[in-house]
Amino acid sequence: MNPRRLTPSMSLLVAFEAAARHCSFTKAAEELALTQSAVSRQVQALEAQLEIELFRREGRKIELTAAGAVYQHELAAALGRIRSATLQTISYKNDGGPLNLAVLPTLGSKWLLPRMHEFYAKHPQILVHIHSRIIREDVQSATHDMTAIICAGSGAWPGYISHKLLTERLVVVASPAALPDYPGLSPADVAEHALLNVVSRPSAWSDWFDQHNVDHANLRAGPSFELTAHLIQAVTAGIGLGLVPEILVQDELKNGDLVALFEPMESGRDYYLVYANRYQNLPSLKAFSAWLLSLPFQTEKN
Incomplete structure (x- = not known):
């Protein structure tokens, strides 16, 4: 099969995804700052390239076909990852940008969150989106959509950088x-x-x-x-x-x-900040990592 058929242009995909999400060429056009006819032509071009109907059209009303609904579901996730990757790349420009962090629920609520105001005071331009997750030793699964995680374990994860926080x-x-x-x-x-x-x-x-x-x-x-x-x-x-x-x-x-x-x-377990090697030079992560490692992790004596 022609590889071009399997890789439609981004403009066609974006037009289809917006139209599918709104079930309207008009609303998709408003979102994308295009004309309604332009969106309609791009969707028609995509259907011609794929050789399958993605929408049923009844007058001015459109509805996804079964194939269109499946395609939209998969495409929305893929475009989301592309936008996230682009946003992370743009963050290099000003050392800011978002950081997605997964953390053990109780450690997050009782230890990390009460201290996050200290990080924001030093780095107001960086947003840390915190996700609560029960993280096992399967770091790859836990980090697939995260910039970094805070978890407990052995610290030996090939392909990942880990910083020990405390025993x-x-x-x-x-x-x-x-x-x-x-x-x-x-x-x-x-x-x-x-x-x-x-x-x-x-x-x-x-x-x-x-x-x-x-x-x-x-x-x-x-x-x-x-x-x-x-x-x-x-x-x-x-x-x-x-x-x-x-x-x-x-x-x-x-x-x-x-x-x-x-x-x-x-x-027998230690707490670690863990992230994939590819993120090691991300400015927002470097700033967060430096701040986290500067904290006093020893527990207080009563």
Whole structure:
């Protein structure tokens, strides 16, 4: 097949996508600053090139055919990526531009977002669009539409640059209102309480029991949660004990909503800022990375 047939000109594609989105040549023409007849001719030229009808025309009314609807769906995503890539390229001109960042939900809401005003004070021209995602070790999947991600893992991701932010430490927390005798609690006593966990950490409590030489047979499993933020709320409400990253409960420990029962335990994971090699010289990312790495990541002592 002729390659030209498979790669229509951008003007034809843009005219079709706008007309398909509005189901109107007139509205597409207004959006593109063209005449209605010009848009209609471009769509007809595209149909002739593809040798398939994309619209059904009934008088002045148009409607997508089945083929046209599928084509518009795929094309809209492709044009979106092209526009995003163009916007990122333009950002080199003034060291600004947008940055799409995926971050673990609780880390984003409880640690990153409260500090973002400091970044904007230094870089008001850069917009950071923050997306909450539960990110596993599959960094490629997590970053396919992101400039960078903040995740927990090993840091060994070929093809990606990773900056270690901090070593994760897990701490047992409880509500002092629900557990007034917490000062005298021993590791063995923990097994007598409902132990809440996050579904992505099924072995966290087992690892903690191993470290404190407590028999697993005494482990009393409590409810599971997808988000650490929900687990923290459940512990605060007195539902049970939680084993959570220390950095995520600093506010609760400081204001007395929660208490830490024992010394923190390293989880074996670290938090990283991660991005693909191709983005390493993007001005907005360089500015964000430098700011993020300048922050004091050590948790505060209570």
